[in-house]
Amino acid sequence: MPDAKVIPMCSGGSDIPGGDEAGRRRSASSTAVGDDERSTAGQDGVLSDEAVAEALAFVRRRVLGDYGVDEFGFDPDLTDHVFLPMLRPLYRSWFRVEATGLHHVPSESGALIVANHSGTLPWDALMTTVALRDHHAVGRYLRMLGADLVFQLPMVGTLARKTGQTLACNPDAERLLGGGDLVGVWPEGFKGIGKPFSDRYKLQRFGRGGFVAAAMRTGSPIVPCSIVGAEEIYPKLADVQPLARLLGLPYFPVTPFFPHLGPLGTVPLPTKWYIEFGEPIDTTSYSRGAEHDPMLIFNLSDQVRETIQQTLYRLLAQRRSVFFG
Amino acid sequence: MPNVVLVTGVGRFLGGYLASRLAVDPGIDRVLGVDTVAPPRDLLRRMGRAEFVRADIRNPLIAKIITSAKVDTVVHTSMSSQGATARADMKEMNVIGTMQLLAACQQSSWIRKIVVKSTSAVYGVSPRDPAIFTEDMEPKELPSSGYAKDAVEIEEYVRGFARRRPDVDITTLRFTDLVGPRIDDMITRYFGLPVIPTVLGYDARLQMLHSEDALTVLERSVVDDVPGVFNVGGDGILMLSQAIRRAGRVSVPVPGLAVSSLKSALGGMQNYALPSGWMQFLNFGRVVDTTKMRKRFDFEPRWTTRQAFDDFVNGRGLRPWLSHEQVTSVEHGVNDAVARIHRGRNNA
Incomplete structure (x- = not known):
């Protein structure tokens, strides 16, 4: 792990609030991610101007509520800039x-x-x-x-x-x-x-x-x-039904690591x-x-x-x- | 084309402005406005040749007015969601008033058309609902209290009336939340709060309707013949959190369990009383499909949800904690600072 890992905020040059599907195509994503990492590496782990600008633009949109949400409640801006970057390392x-x-x-x-x-x-x-x-x-x-x-x-x-x-x-x-x-x-x-x-x-x-x-x-x-x-x-070995019913869940799993290792068992x-x-x-x-x-x-x-x-x-x-x- | 139109609820925005719009239509002979309280003076002046009749629709006297004036079109806009009046009075006014009004209409042989203002709240609020309601969908959970329950009962009576008088055209309009600079309703009161309580862990999808669009749809249902049940709402949605940010307000997420005690605390303050069911609405919100309205009315709302809300925020003069300019200038400031630091490094 490098000391400061850049979380790619956005693919190249997208300035569309809410990023509608037609506007931003992911084909650029893999290269954009690469670019970000390269420019970062070149500056001793300091964020590049563009990355800072994009992060700030994102924060501004969030603070002012200036983003699009479809009628189902889907928020592409949040998905692309927060949710997906969190899942990518996994x-x-x-x-x-x-x-x-x-x-x-x-x-x-x-x-x-x-x-x-x-x-x-x-x-x-x-x-x-x-x-x-x-x-x-x-x-x-x-x-x-x-x-x-x-x-x-x-x-x-x-x-x-x-x-x-x-x-x-x-x-x-x-x-x-x-x-x-x-x-x-x-x-x-x-x-x-x-x-x-x-x-x-x-x-x-x-x-x-x-x-x-x-x-x-x-x-x-x-x-x-x-x-x-x-x-x-999570190799599920057993199911504690009474506990599941108590919590209103469909099942309560027992794996080799959960629940006895606590939060560690959820990895x-x-x-x-x-x-x-x-x-x-x-x-x-x-x-x-x-x-x-x-x-x-x-x-x-x-x-x-x-x-x-x-x-x-x-x-x-x-x-x-x-x-x- | 209607000859004599009777509008209920002219003391309030929708009824009053509808009466004033109809009054300037030369095709309509007479416009009667009914309410228990007189409209504010400026609204009364606007209503022009429309006649104001101080009457209570719960009183059988209303039948006399309808028959003696040979009213052929009734527009029922007085259904109220206002929390300022006591709940029992509101229910009495909404439900009993509608029953009396419909009974009076049933008696009269002149009646040709009834337009009823309802609300999309009749679909209830539940996490098991489909994301978007069409007119033919039944609620998963019937609203159990508040004005939503009133609306369900009112629609029930209207359907009963339709069975007994199949010769009368009935247009039922299910409005989403009304916003506009001059609207005083629960949603506009809510966004006027100094800090806005929300329910922790939930974010509602809000669909709004600009008051001018609502008036246009009401007017069109009077002038044209568009019987049926219609969802009426603006395009698109705002998330509750997003709307609060657009209004520049600060929200205070409250754990679900504490909501009821908070609500009763707020209930003590006359101006900020929120109707029951409102907090449940804040959990999930509601979105309706307006395709049928677009097609049959051949009408596109002029304001989207977002534009309607922005118009309300500007028109009401809600002062944001952080202005657009402040946020943008901070953004530019940080950007410049970072650029300067980088330049400094490169030079060094």
């Missing part, structure tokens, strides 16, 4: 995520990203967000659909809205997809993220397939996304991650009203599930070590 150095198949994610239109869920805490969702914003050709924001619980919690619910997440319900999903946004769903829900370590990489049931209906109604492609590595970050293990985006599944070829056919919904939902499961098996077969890939 993405790069801790989990060393390798994202592949990003060309399967459309650049302009809406699409539904469906992924497997694991890891007790939703780090998989956060890392997928970073992958799409930083490494997709045009740097797309992922708008995820979250459980009720997320939006009931103080702080967490607010943060979720500000970073672009919304409640998992069909009106919201269809509105986002119809508006050309990239929507992320984790259809296994709590069954997936809270499953015991012994069940790792076994996909759970895929809810009621509401996500398929939303994609069909808006004619958006479904992109299956398989994530390897997240299962081992995720540095596993090596792979995120693979698969070939999009077209939903436009069905006749009108097909989304009302439950059999079709179940079949399509199964097809997505099977694709993700098979990809997981393939990625696991290639992996030689949990921590070194």
